[in-house]
Amino acid sequence: MKTNMETGTNLPTSSPPKSTIGILGWLKQNLFNNWYNSILTILSVLVLYFALKGTLTWVFTTAQWDIVADNFRLFMVGQFPVEEIWRIWLALSLVSLLFGLSAGIWRGTNLHLSVVLMGIYLIHILASFTSVNTKMWLGINIAILVVSFFTGPRIPKHKVVTILGWFLAFPITIFLVNGFGVLPEVSTNLWGGLLLTLLISIIAIVFAFPIGILLALGRTSKLPIIRYFCIFFIEFVRGIPLITVLFMAMLLLPLFLPEGIEINNVLRVMVACTLFTSAYMAENVRGGLQSIPNGQYEAAKAIGLNPIQSMTFIIMPQALRAVIPAIVGQSISMFKDTSLVAIVGLADILGIAQAVKSNPDYLGRIMEAYLFVALAYWVIAYSMSYASRRLEKQLGVGER
Amino acid sequence: MSQAKVKENDNKEIINCNNVNKWFGHHHVLKDVSLTVKKGEVLVILGPSGSGKSTFIRTINGLEEIQRGEITIDGISLSHDVKDIEAIRKETGMVFQQFNLFPHMTILKNITLAPIWVRKKPKADAEKTALELLERVGIPEQAHKYPGQLSGGQQQRVAIARALAMQPELMLFDEPTSALDPEMIKEVLDVMKELANSGMTMLVVTHEMGFAREVADRIVLFDEGEIIEQGTPEELFDNPKHERTKLFLSQIL
């Protein structure tokens, strides 16, 4: 043993031995290490081959993508008036700016997401169907991304500014999209496409989160009225499908409201989605709260913190950290579930797909439209789950 | 030496428990416990498992409610009033068997949190005190680590520093070394000895007989929720009066 170490290689002892098995070795070790794994490997490769071959041939030869190309604006923003679209571009530019800044300052996940965003912009610049105007705005956005990436770290107080920016981005976007009389008002029934999908899901997620925390705390409250109200709300909402909540919001709500008061459809759907998600968020948060050992509460009390301080500094941060995966999962699922609003008549991205497929010009090209919609959902949902996985790692979830 | 210390403090009472009773459901855990502790005294509480030692010291900072009797800490009567309980907790530090550090905060944050938010100390002051305390418990270089990166003994010393940061009048220890590997017990006991010598009033539940003999001014023996005997270490260890004390001592010594 000793002689081995003395006479052995002069590699630094701290580095592990390099793997020397090579590609063939890896294949043998992982895919063909015994007869049934070998059979499974061969079967999987065959299935993959035929599935991919069929799909890819269809995508590149048979499919006619003009249904997407011709209606691209509809898919993105619905009926939003053309002369006001600059407002959406402006909102997007703000998002690009913030992504660029974040990527420059924190790198990591922010950088990866910014690269994806840049890729999406580039693809659309190169695509034949986008207008000159669109290409110009996309170019501006790319420039913003790059410039803010490089200048971000040099701005004084860059972290505070960027975080503040993210918080303000949301109200600013809503203001830009709606106008609220300062800019010409764009009525909500003109909102559509991916824009509407994103607005509904962001509103639902952003508001459901604090409401969910309150519901979770209310559920553990010592006051019976609050506790029972929260339990009733959470269990009621969790017991019914989203689509019924949406129908209730669309059909029942007007019956309860006094004559003359009208809440527009989009707002109703937003409220419905928010309340729906908040019940699930509440359960996630409660799970996190239950995972905190009693010793943490006692230590907080023993050093003299009052219940609010103990919740804010000790319990909630740990509880939320423990359930980030569940919360992001819930957010992704809300984002995808917004597709149900098409059924109650809103023109979200799926609603647009359904609307254009009934145009006789595009007869028999439903597949293309749906595939495009699916791709859009996937890119966004996957980015979210990717970001959350990285966040978990950074925060060291599971390590105590 | 400890005799002199008590005199110095003018025999002022800091804890006064009078006929304290506590039930868990129908289980009578504390039965008419009466005890007074003077300022600067170091009290070690012994007793078999389940005899109510933890429950008793947890009533002193209001972690357990009592159903009958009264407890007065430093002139404040421990009632159901939240204000009183919070006032007493400000004066009372507690160290747990499982350390109970806050895993999501650095050591420095763990120690400064309460001084900043409860005592309203300026952050810089609180951090300065925290670093001095870390020096005192022998781990000044760990300030910016997280609890998970420290050994058990180091974590327990941080827990002591965290309690001391509130400048308490009184420190409660509930089996502070029971969760530690043998080689780490000494480093924690040494910190506690130093604390005792500095004149801190301490209530210590422990199975460390060496510590009890060496440091305690008085030993209190619990059995089945009652104090069955108390006295100086010499009286209790060398000349126990009660049968149950003899039995208990024969089992552990």
Ligand SMILES: Nc1ncnc2c1ncn2[C@@H]1O[C@H](COP(=O)(O)OP(=O)(O)OP(=O)(O)O)[C@@H](O)[C@H]1O
């Ligand atoms: N939260 C609780 N609910 C119900 N019973 C409890 C609770 N905590 C303690 N008890 C019971 O009260 C009695 C006293 O417990 P306590 O923890 O005070 O004993 P102890 O003397 O500290 O024992 P040990 O040396 O094992 O720590 C035990 O019988 C225990 O089972």
Ligand SMILES: [Mg+2]
């Ligand atoms: Mg105990």
